[in-house]
Amino acid sequence: MNRNDQSTNIVSKLRDLLGDGGVLTSPEDIAPYERDNALKSSGQAICVVRPSDTAGVSDVLRACTEAEVNVIPRGGGTGLSGGAVPRPDDRAVILSLDRMRKVRMIDVVGDVLVVDAGITLFEAREAALKAGRTIGLDHGGSGSSQVGGNLGTNAGGNNVLRYGMARDQVLGLEWVLPSGEIIGPPSELRKSNAGYDLRHLLVGSEGTLAVITGVALKLRPAPLTTATALMSVDTPAKALELLGLAREIFGETVSAFELMSEGALAFHSAHVLRKPIVPLGSPWTALVECDSSSRFFDLDGAFASFLERALESGIVSDGALASSTAQRAAFWSLREGIPQAMHAAKIPIVRTDVAVPIRAIPEFAERIKTLSIQRIPGGHPVFFGHVGDGNIHFNFLPPDDMNSDDFRARMPEIYRIVEDAALLFGGTISAEHGIGQTKCDALTRMKSAKEIELMGAIKSVFDPLRILNPNKVILQ
Amino acid sequence: MNRNDQSTNIVSKLRDLLGDGGVLTSPEDIAPYERDNALKSSGQAICVVRPSDTAGVSDVLRACTEAEVNVIPRGGGTGLSGGAVPRPDDRAVILSLDRMRKVRMIDVVGDVLVVDAGITLFEAREAALKAGRTIGLDHGGSGSSQVGGNLGTNAGGNNVLRYGMARDQVLGLEWVLPSGEIIGPPSELRKSNAGYDLRHLLVGSEGTLAVITGVALKLRPAPLTTATALMSVDTPAKALELLGLAREIFGETVSAFELMSEGALAFHSAHVLRKPIVPLGSPWTALVECDSSSRFFDLDGAFASFLERALESGIVSDGALASSTAQRAAFWSLREGIPQAMHAAKIPIVRTDVAVPIRAIPEFAERIKTLSIQRIPGGHPVFFGHVGDGNIHFNFLPPDDMNSDDFRARMPEIYRIVEDAALLFGGTISAEHGIGQTKCDALTRMKSAKEIELMGAIKSVFDPLRILNPNKVILQ
Structure with a gap:
């Protein structure tokens, strides 16, 4: 039986199981399911199945196992490593759970x-x-x-x-x-x-x-009170001092500590906001949030003390506390707008997802910034991310005078610089985005051969035919 | 080669690797390593090895793999399921990490x-x-x-x-x-x-x-402020209301919520303290603790409000806040003394480690209490444990006029009642003590055959010769 016959058979079988509404086959219906936020597939989706309950998922998987057809489970498609996207050489049924939302x-x-x-x-x-x-x-x-x-x-x-x-x-x-x-x-x-x-x-x-x-x-x-502040710091080392101070004053209630470089905010400003961003002028801006679900936590007192001590001790040069829910949202949109700007800008960008031990952030940031600019002079290093947990996203934008193809060809050099530095400091280049299909090679540098062998053996325990999201995370 | 020759060989090999101080062989040296807080082994320890670093652990395991000798890794021996104790039919090297404490x-x-x-x-x-x-x-x-x-x-x-x-x-x-x-x-x-x-x-x-x-x-x-209270409640349902109130008032700072039945405190009083316990007189006593690492959390205000509302609304009939560190320790010793009393009393006791969804605790507690007394009239059901996470330890003591052997023979009936009830409510009979060797059969009732099959296959991935703590958790 050739491949097309096989496809016809499994589609017809899946239609029997799920009804017409549960199976999408037309290219325009399938297209939205063939990409995530990082990749568009050049592989092939046989069809998209949308079971409405767990029994339906079971039916689909049993049928695909019997036919030895690959299945790619899929969520909302917001992944950043191609984990839910067919690989170039893959033909698979895409299993979407978007009708299971009770x-x-x-x-x-x-x-x-x-x-x-x-x-x-x-x-x-x-x-x-x-x-x-x-x-x-x-x-x-x-x-x-x-x-x-x-x-x-x-x-x-x-x-x-x-x-x-x-x-x-x-x-x-x-x-x-x-x-x-x-x-x-x-x-x-x-x-x-x-x-x-x-x-x-x-x-x-x-x-x-x-x-x-x-x-x-x-x-x-749920939090009863929330306080959010933007604070200007000169260096990542000062940001870590600020994190320490926040912990000392807010204790268990520190809920977010984000850091953005001036370049990241400038890029956001240029590509999305199209207007200047107020905190610009400081090399780094921290977004600090704390909240409590007890009305006995004196948030106002704590924040006043925090600002006073941070300014007095010279850790920060300026700071603003959000005075309304709208202003709080505005502070967060500064931060969230940075990856959106990266997405919106129609230029090639080195985008990374590194984490290192928190204490190593200053040295790590300096190292990758210096080495990247040495490698591609005129390029723009930008930083933004979750410093409170060691996960600082580093992106690198092309020099203003370099064309996209030239930059694209040289991007792997920057990825390698970042990867090497992350590993040097006991870090990871897959902090929160996962391995998917784009970081399978990187996994072999982050984990020992023995660990990867164990993972492969575990894969075989659960999925002996290796039909489930094949060649993701671990290459087979 | 017979078994004794094998033993001599591996002991001699281990001595070569670790030096004399790293290998214990005399019965009196080995004895403390052959028991935990639940079981004394009737199996045989070939020797106890005490490597001083990770390389030493590696050497021991490699040698035991080569000789196909079983190894039982061991911590402090405070386990409650015989997990670190040789099984009756076992002969194994006991691997203690008590020299690795840096x-x-x-x-x-x-x-x-x-x-x-x-x-x-x-x-x-x-x-x-x-x-x-x-x-x-x-x-x-x-x-x-x-x-x-x-x-x-x-x-x-x-x-x-x-x-x-x-x-x-x-x-x-x-x-x-x-x-x-x-x-x-x-x-x-x-x-x-x-x-x-x-x-x-x-x-x-x-x-x-x-x-x-x-x-x-x-x-x-570390907490800067801690408040601990004992509160009298009439029923487990009232205790859950109190837990809800604590969460409402203290928010994220509730750190412990323990519940003890009158019988549990009476037993503690009789067997360890040998003096009456103050809170007696209420059918149930809750120990509530909250702490904060921020000096901006108004713990005194919160606790005053908590006591007032709990009393006003009739959730509790009485309550006392610890007024000193010593009193706080005394409150906790009431709770911690209960399992110690069980240990100290030289009588057979049904001791369980059940957890159910928190909302099910009142119905579950009532059910096992009623069924146990129906089965063995005159027996004493006692409850104590971590109600805040659904883990209520239920113990059952023999009727005053029943001899130990008769009771011991009937203990499995009570274990079965508790097990059935826990499973009925979506619970577990191994909340925090693990499976070890005493609950391998129970595991087969808590997990599906397929899950246990997957666990067995995972065991083979890590330990293909099955020399590591054999026949613990999963029977081979």
Whole structure:
């Protein structure tokens, strides 16, 4: 049987299982499912399947296993490593969970939210908020990214220094093996030591081991008070001093600590805002946020003390506290607008996702900045990111007078500089975006051959035919 | 070669590797290593090896792999499921890390503590405290239990509702495979998505996959203020109302919420204190603690409001706030003394480690109490534990007029009642003590056959010869 016959067969089988509405085949219907925020596929989607429940996911996987057809599970498509995008040589069924978006249960006694994996993070957060609760995960893509995808990639975002990564929000999972077997429902327990923790193995496995269909998430009390400040600092070292001061004064309530270089804000200003940004004039700007869910936390007093001490001690040269919700949103849009500007600008850009131990940030930042400019003089290094958890995104823009093709050809040199420096400081070049298909080679530099061998063997345990998101994370 | 020759050979080989001081062989030297807090081994330890560094652990494991001799890794021996104790039919080398207890590094900028796995939890906490930091893990056995053992068993304890389990304190691990290969050093990163999370697979695997030798732990700011109260409640349902009120008032700063039944305190009083306990007279006593590392948290105001509202609304009938550090310690010793009393009393006791979704606690507690007394009239049900995370320890003491042998023979009936009820409510009978050797059968009721099959296959990936802590967690 040739490939086209096989495709026709599996499509017809999937239609039988899911009905016409559950299977998309026309190129225009499929196109939105063939890309993420980093890559457009040059591979081929046989079709897109959209089951409406876990049993449907099971049916799809069983049928694809029987036909030995590859399956790529997919969330909201906001990934940044091509993890949900067919590889150039791949032909696969794309499994979208975008019809599985129910809130299954919310329990404010035990603070548990159980959802279908296809719900967007924004919708899940809204459901929690209605009950006076929040989820300890938030990031720029929350409007379209799905909870299942957030877990598949172990998303990070803006509150990691307080609440941890996506994995740290999970009580239990419901999941489906490539064979179609369903493991579930999601455990709602906060304590359960019953054998190996398969949950944490699935989280961050980027859809290569099983398909997550249901999730029990921890809820936390929603903040009653929030304070957000922009503060000007001269160097990353000063930013770390400021972080220390914030911890000393706010204690457990520090919820975000972001840092932006002047170049990052200038780029944002030029490409998106098209107007000057007020804090410009300082080489670095920190965004500090703290919030509390107790009305007995004196946020005003704490912030006044914070600003006073930061100014007095010379850690910061200037600082502004958001005086309204609108101003708070404006502060955050400065930060969130930077990656949007990178996206909007029609130029090639070196975009990285590095993390190093927090104490190493100043030396690391100086090193990659210096080496990058030495390598491509006139290029523009920009920094922005989550300094509070060591994850400083470094981007490098072409010199004003270099054409795009020339720069594109030289981008790997800069990637290598950043990679080498990150590894030198005990860091990673995949802090929160995952490996997907773009960083499989990099993985071999971050992990030992033995670790990768173990990962490959684990892949075989879950997916012996290797039909699930093949050649992602680990090359086969 | 017969068994004794084999033993002589491996002992001699291990002596060559570690020197005389690193290998214990006399029965009196070995005896302390053949038991934990639940079991005394009737199996046989060939010898106890005590390497002084990671290379030594690697040497031991390589030698044992070559000789195909079983190895049981061991922490402080405070386990409660026989996980570190040779099975009746086992002959094994016991690998103790009690000579590996260095603090390798402390970083207060990034809030990271890197230690040898053999350090006790108490010593690690002291090192953190000296730097103004704390570790989000504490439990009754901290004085002798080791950090490596805490991670091997994913220990729980008193602060889970705030900080999570032992696994949630870990940034990275250094570990040694049965083949002797070393994976390390421990990552200090707060964000790193680089392939499958082998760290979380090792945590909670009870030494069956690899030996943890080094750990990078998250540090948190040490509390500046702590408030601890004992409060009398009539029912577990009222206790949950009190938990809700505590969350409403204290927000993120609630750090412990323990509940003790009158019977538990009476037993403690009779067997350890040998004097009456003050809060007696109420059917249930809650221990509520909250702390903050910010001086801008108005703890006194919050606690006054908490007591007032709890009394006004009739949730509690009485309450006392600890007025000194000594009184705080006294409150905690009421709670911690209960399991100590169980240990001290020379009678057979049904001791369980169940967790259910928090909202189910009242119904669950009522059910197991009623069914147990129906089954063995005159028996004494007692409850104590971490209600804030759903983990209520239920123990059942023999009727006053029943002899020990008769009761011992009937204990499995009570265990079964508790197990059935826990599973009925979506709970677990291994909340924080692990599976070890005593709960392997129970595991098969808590997890599906497919999950156990996957765990078995993962075991084979890490330990193909199955020499590492054999027949623990999963029977081979």
